Amino acid sequence: MPELSERAQYLLKALTERYIREGQPVGSRTLARDAGLKLSPATIRNVISDLEEMGLVCSPHTSAGRVPTVLGYRLFVDTLLSVQPLEDSLVDDFKLSLGADTDAKDLAEIASKLLSDVTRMAGVVTLPRRDHAALQRVEFLPLSEQKVLAVLVIDDQEVRNCILQTERNYSASELQQYSSFLNEQFAGRELNEVRRRLVSELRETRENLNRMMATALEMADQVLGEAEQGSDYVLAGQTNLMEFEELCKVNTLRHLFEAFNEKRHILHLLDQCVENEGVQIFIGEESGYQMLDECSLVTAPYSVDGQVLGVLGVIGPTRMAYERVIPIVDATARILSAALNPKD
Amino acid sequence: MPELSERAQYLLKALTERYIREGQPVGSRTLARDAGLKLSPATIRNVISDLEEMGLVCSPHTSAGRVPTVLGYRLFVDTLLSVQPLEDSLVDDFKLSLGADTDAKDLAEIASKLLSDVTRMAGVVTLPRRDHAALQRVEFLPLSEQKVLAVLVIDDQEVRNCILQTERNYSASELQQYSSFLNEQFAGRELNEVRRRLVSELRETRENLNRMMATALEMADQVLGEAEQGSDYVLAGQTNLMEFEELCKVNTLRHLFEAFNEKRHILHLLDQCVENEGVQIFIGEESGYQMLDECSLVTAPYSVDGQVLGVLGVIGPTRMAYERVIPIVDATARILSAALNPKD
DNA sequence: TTTAGCACTCATTGAGTTGGAGTGCTAACA
DNA sequence: TGTTAGCACTCCAACTCAATGAGTGCTAAA
Numbered sequence: 001m002p003e004l005s006e007r008a009q010y011l012l013k014a015l016t017e018r019y020i021r022e023g024q025p026v027g028s029r030t031l032a033r034d035a036g037l038k039l040s041p042a043t044i045r046n047v048i049s050d051l052e053e054m055g056l057v058c059s060p061h062t063s064a065g066r067v068p069t070v071l072g073y074r075l076f077v078d079t080l081l082s083v084q085p086l087e088d089s090l091v092d093d094f095k096l097s098l099g100a101d102t103d104a105k106d107l108a109e110i111a112s113k114l115l116s117d118v119t120r121m122a123g124v125v126t127l128p129r130r131d132h133a134a135l136q137r138v139e140f141l142p143l144s145e146q147k148v149l150a151v152l153v154i155d156d157q158e159v160r161n162c163i164l165q166t167e168r169n170y171s172a173s174e175l176q177q178y179s180s181f182l183n184e185q186f187a188g189r190e191l192n193e194v195r196r197r198l199v200s201e202l203r204e205t206r207e208n209l210n211r212m213m214a215t216a217l218e219m220a221d222q223v224l225g226e227a228e229q230g231s232d233y234v235l236a237g238q239t240n241l242m243e244f245e246e247l248c249k250v251n252t253l254r255h256l257f258e259a260f261n262e263k264r265h266i267l268h269l270l271d272q273c274v275e276n277e278g279v280q281i282f283i284g285e286e287s288g289y290q291m292l293d294e295c296s297l298v299t300a301p302y303s304v305d306g307q308v309l310g311v312l313g314v315i316g317p318t319r320m321a322y323e324r325v326i327p328i329v330d331a332t333a334r335i336l337s338a339a340l341n342p343k344d
Numbered sequence: 345m346p347e348l349s350e351r352a353q354y355l356l357k358a359l360t361e362r363y364i365r366e367g368q369p370v371g372s373r374t375l376a377r378d379a380g381l382k383l384s385p386a387t388i389r390n391v392i393s394d395l396e397e398m399g400l401v402c403s404p405h406t407s408a409g410r411v412p413t414v415l416g417y418r419l420f421v422d423t424l425l426s427v428q429p430l431e432d433s434l435v436d437d438f439k440l441s442l443g444a445d446t447d448a449k450d451l452a453e454i455a456s457k458l459l460s461d462v463t464r465m466a467g468v469v470t471l472p473r474r475d476h477a478a479l480q481r482v483e484f485l486p487l488s489e490q491k492v493l494a495v496l497v498i499d500d501q502e503v504r505n506c507i508l509q510t511e512r513n514y515s516a517s518e519l520q521q522y523s524s525f526l527n528e529q530f531a532g533r534e535l536n537e538v539r540r541r542l543v544s545e546l547r548e549t550r551e552n553l554n555r556m557m558a559t560a561l562e563m564a565d566q567v568l569g570e571a572e573q574g575s576d577y578v579l580a581g582q583t584n585l586m587e588f589e590e591l592c593k594v595n596t597l598r599h600l601f602e603a604f605n606e607k608r609h610i611l612h613l614l615d616q617c618v619e620n621e622g623v624q625i626f627i628g629e630e631s632g633y634q635m636l637d638e639c640s641l642v643t644a645p646y647s648v649d650g651q652v653l654g655v656l657g658v659i660g661p662t663r664m665a666y667e668r669v670i671p672i673v674d675a676t677a678r679i680l681s682a683a684l685n686p687k688d
Numbered sequence: 689t690t691t692a693g694c695a696c697t698c699a700t701t702g703a704g705t706t707g708g709a710g711t712g713c714t715a716a717c718a
Numbered sequence: 719t720g721t722t723a724g725c726a727c728t729c730c731a732a733c734t735c736a737a738t739g740a741g742t743g744c745t746a747a748a
Contacts, residue, residue, distance in 0.1 A: 025710090027709065027710050027711085028710075028711080029709085029710075030710095039721080039722095040721070040722050040723080041710090041722090042721075042722055042723070042724095043720080043721055043722070045710090045711070045712075046720090046721090049711090049712080059710085059711085061728085061729060061730070062710080062711070062727090062728050062729050062730090063708090063709060063710045063711060063727085063728050063729045063730070064709080064710070064711090064729080064730080065709080065710065065711095103507070136487075136488075137485075139485060141481075141483060141495070141497070143480075143497060144480075149495070149497060149503055151485070151493070151495060151505065153485070153487060153493060157507075159493055159505050159507065161495065161503050161505055163447070163501075163503065236605075238601065238605070239598050239601045239602045239605060242594055242597065242598040242601070243598075248594045250586055250592045250594065250597070253586065253594070253597070254583050254586040254587075257582065257583045257586070257601075258583045261580075261582070261583060369740095369741090371740065371741050371742085372741075372742080373740085373741075374741095383690080383691095384690070384691050384692080385691095385741090386690075386691055386692070386693090387689085387690055387691070389741090389742070389743075390689095390690090393742090393743080403741085403742085404699095405697085405698060405699065406696090406697045406698050406699090406741080406742070407696085407697050407698045407699070407739090407740060407741045407742060408698080408699075408740075408741070408742090409740080409741065409742095
């Protein structure tokens with residue numbers, strides 16, 4: 001990519017900003033008026049023509065103004081953007097809303113709602129991964145004929161339960177034995193470590209023919225398997241996307257909403273953002289998913305104790321106010337991280 | 345409403361069926377050919393003209409054919425419809441899919457998916473109300489500083505837990521005392537009865553200054569309050585609705601999808617169907633909700649032990665194949681009922 | 689009661705027209 | 719060499735206009 005003159009950069013910025021604001025292809029005359037430079041439309045045409053050659057802008061048809069391409073947006077976002085600082089009042093609002101002492105899922109829902117409300121686009125938050133969370137305790141309770149209730153206490157905020165189908169009946173005291181055995185062994189360890197060690201221990205105890213331990217371990221294994229509720233996300237404000245001209249073709253919307261329902265693809269995309277520290281942006285086709293061709297995704301990971309637990313973000317048209325959305329997503333990720341941190 | 349001649353009825357039926365099939369206003373010529381009656385278009389025009397006077401059909405504009413009105417659909421559905429029996433293979437499929445031994449929520453999700461897949465419209469299933477379900481057991485477990493985990497075993501299939509914030513720490517044995525006290529009192533009783541009795545018992549024990557009982561009751565009260573996860577529903581196949589011409593205005597879709605997200609309205613509507621035994625149908629504006637003006641809703645309640653637990657149904661355009669949807673909804677309700685019944 | 693005939697209405701389609709916005713190119717200017 | 723004015727050109731969007739065709743209502747005859 002050849003170097004871009006100061007002026008060309010400035011004009012690309014002006015053009016992109018104008019287009020984001022107005023949604024209409026912008027022509028040389030408009031730009032001349034708008035940009036504040038003392039240049040005639042003709043001069044501007046020359047510059048813009050260079051930008052076009054570099055693939056940063058294009059015109060939808062011969063006699064229309066120019067529109068940023070994905071590449072143009074990319075350059076704009078990476079090097080030209082002047083990010084606005086966020087109003088304190090908004091941050092306070094967010095902190096308040098995410099301050100309630102509820103479980104992770106509720107927080108995710110609140111956060112996605114906040115994101116969608118403030119940006120008037122769609123907000124998305126993946127549920128926190130719990131691989132690295134510490135297992136606090138396991139409890140087994142007899143339920144009924146050949147059914148045992150297993151309760152998995154992960155931390156103060158999250159408890160999962162699942163119902164095990166067993167081969168025979170177990171008494172409460174027997175189950176108590178199992179759980180205290182397991183707690184001795186595994187309490188305080190990370191879930192994925194527990195998972196790993198379960199496998200090896202199982203093999204070992206089977207060899208040793210220790211019936212009681214084996215049963216306990218088998219149960220634990222089953223619980224972890226069940227509780228392994230594959231990663232998931234919550235979405236809010238999908239309908240906001242219907243307000244944007246450029247997405248308002250029924251077919252575009254259908255593909256988009258099908259993807260939202262299907263979840264697989266969106267999840268895969270969001271997973272890619274876990275790696276990256278800080279705000280990450282996919283513009284248009286960059287995502288690699290066709291249904292997002294006319295959309296951009298702005299994400300940021302959230303974490304607890306330096307462990308990234310998930311990702312949140314905003315989905316909207318490529319023509320979105322990045323300079324506003326970016327700080328919002330960034331701040332929300334921080335606030336959510338704080339909310340998830342054990343406060344004591 | 346004046347009596348309708350045999351012939352008029354027949355023609356209304358033919359017209360409605362044709363319109364449902366083709367989606368185009370049907371004219372007298374078409375109807376003459378289609379209906380199998382040996383009548384000229386002119387004659388048919390006379391009859392149709394009567395139907396129009398009665399408000400059963402109308403024409404979108406002067407020189408178009410006729411389309412059934414809501415009233416026309418109503419008459420069609422109530423008295424003219426020939427419901428097709430369902431293929432056994434489909435019923436078997438449904439039974440298989442709903443046979444798995446999972447919890448109520450999963451079943452509801454499967455059912456709504458089935459409904460939407462088979463009808464190519466949107467399937468909806470309310471989560472089962474648990475007011476009349478028997479409380480099997482309560483357990484309290486100490487979690488951490490001033491936090492107690494309460495587990496509510498409702499029946500073999502459903503367990504709820506919630507985390508209580510308490511004023512001081514409780515030991516495991518103390519909590520054990522509470523839960524066994526509560527289980528003695530309430531196990532086996534219906535949830536709403538438990539709720540009712542809790543209130544009065546609380547008042548009584550407070551007067552008696554029985555500290556221990558009071559605490560136990562207060563905890564139970566809190567649990568029930570928390571677990572009171574207001575009624576809810578699951579929806580599948582919303583995007584199918586985008587395939588229908590008549591709903592494909594972005595605005596219509598937006599209102600519809602907003603209603604789906606909002607849930608309140610749809611729930612209220614579905615609640616009305618609990619009363620009615622068997623299949624109930626809302627056609628177009630009959631629902632009273634504007635966003636459903638161009639939709640119909642076909643529902644049937646499902647129940648266990650004669651207790652209606654919820655409603656399921658299909659949402660689609662008014663122009664839907666009622667004769668097919670009705671038996672599908674009916675059968676699904678039966679199969680879901682069976683699946684929820686304790687099998688032992 | 690049914691039918692044929694006819695005049696009439698109205699949505700839809702496609703072709704032709706116009707106006708405006710914007711471009712690219714060229715030649716002149718600083 | 720960079721900047722500007724002028725001009726021909728392109729294309730979209732909006733509009734008009736006429737033709738088409740599906741369907742109706744009415745009337746009078748079978």
